[in-house]
Amino acid sequence: MRIHAIQTGRVQIKQAQIEGRGHGLWRQIQPIVSSEWAEWAPVYAWAIEHAEGVIVVDTGSATHVKSLPRLHPYFQLAVRFEIEPEQEVGPQLRRLGIGERDVKTVVLTHLHIDHDGGLAHFPYSRIFADSGEIARAAGVRGALLGYLPRRWPSWFDPQPLSWQPSRYGPFGRSVRLTAAGDVIAVPTSGHTPDHLSVIVRDGEEQIMLAGDASYLESTMLRGAIDGVGADEAAQEQTLADIRALCAARPTVYLPTHDPQSSERLAGRRTVAA
Numbered sequence: 500m501r502i503h504a505i506q507t508g509r510v511q512i513k514q515a516q517i518e519g520r521g522h523g524l525w526r527q528i529q530p531i532v533s534s535e536w537a538e539w540a541p542v543y544a545w546a547i548e549h550a551e552g553v554i555v556v557d558t559g560s561a562t563h564v565k566s567l568p569r570l571h572p573y574f575q576l577a578v579r580f581e582i583e584p585e586q587e588v589g590p591q592l593r594r595l596g597i598g599e600r601d602v603k604t605v606v607l608t609h610l611h612i613d614h615d616g617g618l619a620h621f622p623y624s625r626i627f628a629d630s631g632e633i634a635r636a637a638g639v640r641g642a643l644l645g646y647l648p649r650r651w652p653s654w655f656d657p658q659p660l661s662w663q664p665s666r667y668g669p670f671g672r673s674v675r676l677t678a679a680g681d682v683i684a685v686p687t688s689g690h691t692p693d694h695l696s697v698i699v700r701d702g703e704e705q706i707m708l709a710g711d712a713s714y715l716e717s718t719m720l721r722g723a724i725d726g727v728g729a730d731e732a733a734q735e736q737t738l739a740d741i742r743a744l745c746a747a748r749p750t751v752y753l754p755t756h757d758p759q760s761s762e763r764l765a766g767r768r769t770v771a772a
Protein backbone atom coordinates (compact mmCIF):
# COMPACT_ATOMS: atom_id res chain seq x y z
CA MET A 500 0.00 0.00 0.00
CA ARG A 501 1.40 3.42 -0.89
CA ILE A 502 1.49 5.92 1.93
CA HIS A 503 2.68 9.46 1.33
CA ALA A 504 4.28 11.71 3.93
CA ILE A 505 3.19 15.21 2.97
CA GLN A 506 5.14 17.92 4.74
CA THR A 507 3.01 21.01 5.17
CA GLY A 508 5.68 23.46 6.22
CA ARG A 509 7.46 23.62 9.55
CA VAL A 510 6.71 24.43 13.16
CA GLN A 511 8.90 25.58 15.99
CA ILE A 512 7.92 24.89 19.60
CA LYS A 513 9.77 24.85 22.90
CA GLN A 514 11.87 21.92 24.09
CA ALA A 515 9.65 21.80 27.20
CA GLN A 516 6.65 21.03 24.98
CA ILE A 517 8.33 18.12 23.22
CA GLU A 518 9.39 16.64 26.55
CA GLY A 519 7.54 17.84 29.62
CA ARG A 520 9.45 19.26 32.58
CA GLY A 521 8.11 18.78 36.08
CA HIS A 522 4.50 18.01 36.81
CA GLY A 523 0.99 19.43 36.89
CA LEU A 524 0.32 23.04 35.99
CA TRP A 525 4.05 23.84 36.22
CA ARG A 526 4.73 21.38 33.39
CA GLN A 527 1.93 22.85 31.27
CA ILE A 528 3.20 26.43 31.70
CA GLN A 529 6.79 25.64 30.69
CA PRO A 530 6.12 25.63 26.91
CA ILE A 531 4.92 29.24 27.28
CA VAL A 532 7.48 30.64 29.75
CA SER A 533 10.58 28.73 28.67
CA SER A 534 12.99 30.52 26.33
CA GLU A 535 14.49 27.33 24.93
CA TRP A 536 13.17 26.79 21.41
CA ALA A 537 13.58 23.38 19.81
CA GLU A 538 14.78 22.95 16.22
CA TRP A 539 12.21 23.62 13.50
CA ALA A 540 10.15 20.46 13.00
CA PRO A 541 8.07 19.16 10.09
CA VAL A 542 4.26 19.15 10.08
CA TYR A 543 3.11 16.01 8.28
CA ALA A 544 -0.21 15.04 6.79
CA TRP A 545 -0.55 11.49 5.47
CA ALA A 546 -2.26 10.08 2.38
CA ILE A 547 -2.99 6.36 2.13
CA GLU A 548 -3.66 5.16 -1.44
CA HIS A 549 -6.17 2.46 -0.58
CA ALA A 550 -8.20 0.34 -3.00
CA GLU A 551 -11.36 1.70 -1.33
CA GLY A 552 -10.29 5.30 -1.97
CA VAL A 553 -7.66 7.66 -0.69
CA ILE A 554 -7.62 8.16 3.09
CA VAL A 555 -5.97 11.31 4.43
CA VAL A 556 -4.88 11.33 8.06
CA ASP A 557 -4.63 14.90 9.38
CA THR A 558 -4.71 17.87 7.04
CA GLY A 559 -1.55 19.60 8.22
CA SER A 560 -0.80 23.24 8.54
CA ALA A 561 -1.95 26.08 6.29
CA THR A 562 -0.87 29.64 5.55
CA HIS A 563 -3.55 31.09 7.82
CA VAL A 564 -1.67 29.85 10.93
CA LYS A 565 1.14 32.30 10.18
CA SER A 566 -1.10 34.85 11.88
CA LEU A 567 -2.59 33.72 15.16
CA PRO A 568 -4.93 35.30 17.73
CA ARG A 569 -2.91 37.92 19.59
CA LEU A 570 -4.49 37.48 22.98
CA HIS A 571 -3.71 33.80 23.36
CA PRO A 572 -0.42 33.35 25.28
CA TYR A 573 0.37 29.97 23.71
CA PHE A 574 0.00 31.35 20.20
CA GLN A 575 2.01 34.47 21.00
CA LEU A 576 4.83 32.93 23.00
CA ALA A 577 5.11 29.22 22.28
CA VAL A 578 4.73 28.44 18.59
CA ARG A 579 5.85 29.67 15.15
CA PHE A 580 4.86 28.35 11.75
CA GLU A 581 6.43 28.53 8.31
CA ILE A 582 4.38 27.48 5.29
CA GLU A 583 3.78 28.70 1.73
CA PRO A 584 0.54 28.21 -0.23
CA GLU A 585 1.99 25.49 -2.48
CA GLN A 586 3.03 23.54 0.65
CA GLU A 587 -0.55 23.09 1.82
CA VAL A 588 -1.90 19.56 1.56
CA GLY A 589 -4.28 20.17 -1.38
CA PRO A 590 -1.67 21.38 -3.88
CA GLN A 591 0.75 18.65 -2.79
CA LEU A 592 -1.89 15.93 -3.28
CA ARG A 593 -2.64 17.33 -6.76
CA ARG A 594 1.05 17.02 -7.64
CA LEU A 595 0.78 13.34 -6.62
CA GLY A 596 -2.16 12.96 -8.99
CA ILE A 597 -4.74 12.87 -6.18
CA GLY A 598 -7.67 15.23 -6.70
CA GLU A 599 -10.02 16.43 -3.97
CA ARG A 600 -12.75 14.04 -5.15
CA ASP A 601 -10.36 11.08 -4.88
CA VAL A 602 -10.10 11.55 -1.11
CA LYS A 603 -12.97 9.51 0.29
CA THR A 604 -12.07 9.80 3.94
CA VAL A 605 -10.23 12.24 6.18
CA VAL A 606 -9.42 11.23 9.75
CA LEU A 607 -8.24 13.80 12.27
CA THR A 608 -6.04 12.54 15.11
CA HIS A 609 -7.10 15.66 16.99
CA LEU A 610 -8.16 19.19 16.07
CA HIS A 611 -5.07 21.25 16.91
CA ILE A 612 -4.38 23.91 14.31
CA ASP A 613 -1.54 22.13 12.53
CA HIS A 614 -3.72 19.02 12.09
CA ASP A 615 -6.98 20.63 10.92
CA GLY A 616 -5.34 23.58 9.13
CA GLY A 617 -5.84 22.12 5.64
CA LEU A 618 -9.51 21.16 6.00
CA ALA A 619 -10.57 23.56 3.26
CA HIS A 620 -8.97 21.23 0.71
CA PHE A 621 -11.46 18.40 1.46
CA PRO A 622 -14.98 19.61 0.68
CA TYR A 623 -16.01 16.24 -0.82
CA SER A 624 -14.64 13.87 1.82
CA ARG A 625 -16.30 12.31 4.84
CA ILE A 626 -14.36 13.62 7.81
CA PHE A 627 -14.01 11.73 11.07
CA ALA A 628 -12.78 12.70 14.51
CA ASP A 629 -13.54 11.62 18.04
CA SER A 630 -16.80 13.09 19.39
CA GLY A 631 -15.12 14.33 22.58
CA GLU A 632 -12.40 16.07 20.58
CA ILE A 633 -14.96 17.73 18.31
CA ALA A 634 -16.91 19.02 21.33
CA ARG A 635 -13.79 20.27 23.09
CA ALA A 636 -12.50 22.16 20.05
CA ALA A 637 -15.77 23.99 19.30
CA GLY A 638 -16.93 27.41 20.40
CA VAL A 639 -15.40 29.89 22.82
CA ARG A 640 -14.09 27.17 25.11
CA GLY A 641 -12.29 25.57 22.17
CA ALA A 642 -10.70 28.92 21.30
CA LEU A 643 -9.52 29.31 24.92
CA LEU A 644 -8.01 25.83 24.79
CA GLY A 645 -5.94 26.77 21.73
CA TYR A 646 -8.13 25.45 18.94
CA LEU A 647 -9.23 27.67 16.04
CA PRO A 648 -12.88 26.69 15.45
CA ARG A 649 -13.62 30.03 13.76
CA ARG A 650 -11.26 29.09 10.95
CA TRP A 651 -13.02 25.82 10.11
CA PRO A 652 -14.67 25.84 6.69
CA SER A 653 -18.37 26.76 6.99
CA TRP A 654 -19.31 23.28 5.72
CA PHE A 655 -17.14 21.47 8.30
CA ASP A 656 -19.36 18.93 10.04
CA PRO A 657 -17.19 16.02 11.16
CA GLN A 658 -18.70 12.63 11.87
CA PRO A 659 -17.94 11.23 15.29
CA LEU A 660 -16.02 7.97 15.08
CA SER A 661 -18.12 5.08 16.34
CA TRP A 662 -15.74 3.19 18.57
CA GLN A 663 -16.26 -0.55 18.77
CA PRO A 664 -15.43 -2.68 21.79
CA SER A 665 -13.10 -4.74 19.59
CA ARG A 666 -9.60 -4.92 20.98
CA TYR A 667 -6.63 -4.10 18.74
CA GLY A 668 -3.46 -5.27 20.48
CA PRO A 669 -3.16 -3.28 23.72
CA PHE A 670 -5.99 -0.92 22.78
CA GLY A 671 -9.38 -1.84 24.21
CA ARG A 672 -11.40 -0.06 21.50
CA SER A 673 -10.94 0.43 17.78
CA VAL A 674 -12.70 1.46 14.59
CA ARG A 675 -12.17 -0.13 11.18
CA LEU A 676 -11.88 2.65 8.61
CA THR A 677 -11.99 0.30 5.61
CA ALA A 678 -14.20 -2.66 4.75
CA ALA A 679 -11.01 -4.67 4.34
CA GLY A 680 -10.20 -3.96 7.99
CA ASP A 681 -6.64 -2.93 7.22
CA VAL A 682 -6.87 0.71 8.32
CA ILE A 683 -7.83 1.03 11.96
CA ALA A 684 -8.22 3.91 14.38
CA VAL A 685 -7.20 3.38 18.00
CA PRO A 686 -7.58 5.71 20.99
CA THR A 687 -4.32 7.34 22.11
CA SER A 688 -5.43 9.64 24.89
CA GLY A 689 -2.95 12.02 26.49
CA HIS A 690 -1.81 14.88 24.26
CA THR A 691 -5.53 15.66 24.16
CA PRO A 692 -8.04 13.54 26.09
CA ASP A 693 -9.60 12.10 22.92
CA HIS A 694 -6.57 11.97 20.66
CA LEU A 695 -6.50 9.00 18.27
CA SER A 696 -3.99 7.32 16.00
CA VAL A 697 -4.40 5.38 12.76
CA ILE A 698 -2.78 2.02 12.09
CA VAL A 699 -2.31 0.67 8.55
CA ARG A 700 -1.82 -3.08 8.22
CA ASP A 701 0.42 -3.85 5.26
CA GLY A 702 1.57 -7.46 5.08
CA GLU A 703 3.54 -8.35 8.20
CA GLU A 704 4.10 -4.72 9.06
CA GLN A 705 1.93 -2.06 10.52
CA ILE A 706 2.39 1.65 10.05
CA MET A 707 1.22 3.82 12.92
CA LEU A 708 0.25 7.40 12.03
CA ALA A 709 0.55 8.64 15.57
CA GLY A 710 -0.38 12.33 15.37
CA ASP A 711 0.95 13.95 18.55
CA ALA A 712 0.71 10.81 20.72
CA SER A 713 4.37 11.72 21.14
CA TYR A 714 6.42 14.29 19.25
CA LEU A 715 9.27 11.83 18.63
CA GLU A 716 9.80 8.09 18.45
CA SER A 717 12.54 8.50 21.06
CA THR A 718 10.25 10.13 23.63
CA MET A 719 7.69 7.35 23.07
CA LEU A 720 10.36 4.71 23.69
CA ARG A 721 11.52 6.45 26.88
CA GLY A 722 7.97 7.00 28.08
CA ALA A 723 8.64 10.75 28.28
CA ILE A 724 5.35 12.65 28.18
CA ASP A 725 4.92 16.02 26.47
CA GLY A 726 4.44 19.44 28.05
CA VAL A 727 0.84 20.07 27.00
CA GLY A 728 -1.38 17.07 27.76
CA ALA A 729 -3.28 17.57 31.01
CA ASP A 730 -3.44 13.93 32.12
CA GLU A 731 0.04 12.57 32.84
CA ALA A 732 -1.19 9.05 33.65
CA ALA A 733 -3.15 8.85 30.39
CA GLN A 734 -0.09 9.87 28.37
CA GLU A 735 2.11 7.36 30.18
CA GLN A 736 -0.44 4.60 29.57
CA THR A 737 -0.71 5.48 25.88
CA LEU A 738 3.06 5.45 25.42
CA ALA A 739 3.21 2.07 27.19
CA ASP A 740 0.43 0.76 24.92
CA ILE A 741 2.33 1.91 21.83
CA ARG A 742 5.49 0.18 23.03
CA ALA A 743 3.48 -3.02 23.57
CA LEU A 744 2.04 -2.68 20.06
CA CYS A 745 5.53 -2.26 18.58
CA ALA A 746 6.84 -5.26 20.54
CA ALA A 747 4.05 -7.53 19.26
CA ARG A 748 4.43 -6.77 15.53
CA PRO A 749 6.94 -4.87 13.35
CA THR A 750 5.72 -1.26 13.46
CA VAL A 751 6.81 1.85 11.61
CA TYR A 752 6.03 4.63 14.09
CA LEU A 753 5.28 8.01 12.53
CA PRO A 754 4.58 11.03 14.76
CA THR A 755 3.47 14.20 12.96
CA HIS A 756 6.48 16.27 14.01
CA ASP A 757 9.31 13.72 14.13
CA PRO A 758 12.06 14.86 11.71
CA GLN A 759 12.78 11.16 11.01
CA SER A 760 9.19 10.17 10.12
CA SER A 761 9.48 10.62 6.35
CA GLU A 762 12.70 8.60 6.07
CA ARG A 763 11.31 5.94 8.39
CA LEU A 764 8.27 5.56 6.15
CA ALA A 765 10.34 5.50 2.94
CA GLY A 766 12.61 2.75 4.34
CA ARG A 767 9.77 1.05 6.24
CA ARG A 768 12.09 1.21 9.24
CA THR A 769 10.35 -0.41 12.18
CA VAL A 770 10.78 0.47 15.84
CA ALA A 771 13.94 -1.08 17.31
CA ALA A 772 14.77 -2.75 13.99
Ligand SMILES: [Zn+2]
Nearest residue numbers: 609611690711
Ligand atom coordinates in the same frame (compact mmCIF):
# COMPACT_ATOMS: atom_id res chain seq x y z
ZN1 LIG B 1 -1.37 18.70 18.93
